[in-house]
Each structure stands twice: as structure tokens, then as C-alpha cells.
Amino acid sequence: MSFRSRPRYPRPLPEIxxxxxxxxxxxxxxxxxxxxxxxHRYCPSCGRLPAATVAFDALQAETARLDALASLPDEIRAAVREQGVFTRSWVDTIENVVGVVEALGSSVFHEHVADAEERLRGKGSIFQRLDDMPDLFVSAGFPDVRGSVESPAWQRLLRTWAARHASPTTTGSSTRSTCAGCRLPVPLGQGLVISDADCRQAVGDATALCRALVDVGPR
Known part of the structure; x- marks a missing residue:
């Protein structure tokens, strides 16, 4: 009796x-x-773009990517879902949304606050912490951006930030948060599920927050 093994190759991802x-x-x-x-961050002719332009364009790029995945034919969607492409893309969107707000908040603060570096000393990655960032602006004499974002949207943003900083296990469960003060959207050990709808809501809420950051000015 003989046995000959054959290598098994994963199916290639369908073209986008x-x-x-x-x-x-x-x-x-x-x-x-x-x-x-x-x-994108640069104009091919005149160079670096304003921080607000970069932020809003990045959020629009996330929507374009979500739309491209959503438009796949049903037979391709099934294969892509089986290979985890949707889940990975949705996780990336949440991470990117948080990164966009972080970068814009930092840029606006440095632009408007003369002693920005001194105020930031010892505060770590404060622009990653959603509640701490508005407090930082308030301490520098600026209005609270939370007042420019509707309360339900702010609560959703808090959940988005917590999901971004959740540390998943290999089975997709949230074991802890890598962000001090972030409340996980699910109990420890419970699977953290992100959907297309979650991502689109996060993009919309982050867009509103970015508008508030762009409009911020000293009191």
C-alpha cells in the first residue's frame, strides 16, 4: 500500500x-x-497638501474601498468572504479611520498652539485617546469639539476607538485593550465582530469630528 501526498494550494483571490x-x-x-x-498626501505639482484635505480624502478613500467590495458579484463575494478578505478590510478601515483623526488632531493642535510641544510633553500618544484629545484642546483655550458632534455620534466614536485598540486573539476574541481608558465594546473573551455598516458609520462619524477639528479656534 502506498500513499502519495499532493500539495494543496489556496485559491487565488479574485481580481478587484x-x-x-x-x-x-x-x-x-x-x-x-x-x-x-x-x-494621498501630496499634489504631484505643488507638493504637500493641507492636513484637512488629506484627512477628508482619506475618509473618502475608505468609502470607495467599501463600495468596491460591496459591488462584487455574489459568487465572488462568497469566495472572498471565505478567505477572510471582508473581515480584514473592515478591521483595516476602523484602524485607518482612527489614524486619520489622530493625524488631523495633531496637525491642528501644532498649527494653533504656540507651545504645543511643551503641552504634549509626557502625555504619550494623546491624539490616539478620544476623550483626552478634546481635553487637551480645552486646556489650551479652545472650545470642546465634543459639543460640535452629536452625542449619539460621540458614543459611537468611543466604541470605534475601543474596537481599534482591542487586542484580538487568534480566534478573533477581544482579550484586552491596548489603549488605557478605552472601554471594549464587548466583554473580555467575546468575539469582536465588525461589519460593513459599522465601517460606514465610523467613516461618517469621523468625518463630523474632523469638521469640528478643522473649525476649532481659540475662545
């Missing part, structure tokens, strides 16, 4: 229509039109 991810942008500075994929 890149045209759906391409977006045309016009630079507000030099008015050049150009195409981009995903997040």
Missing part, C-alpha cells in the same frame, strides 16, 4: 476592479487634476 478605486482630484492650490488610489 481598480477603476472603482481610482478617484480624480483637483488641487486647490495649483488647480491641476490628477488621479489617485487610496489615501
Amino acid at each position: 476592479d481598480e477603476e472603482r478605486l481610482a478617484r480624480t482630484r483637483t488641487c486647490a492650490g495649483c488647480e491641476i487634476r490628477y488621479g489617485v488610489f487610496g489615501e
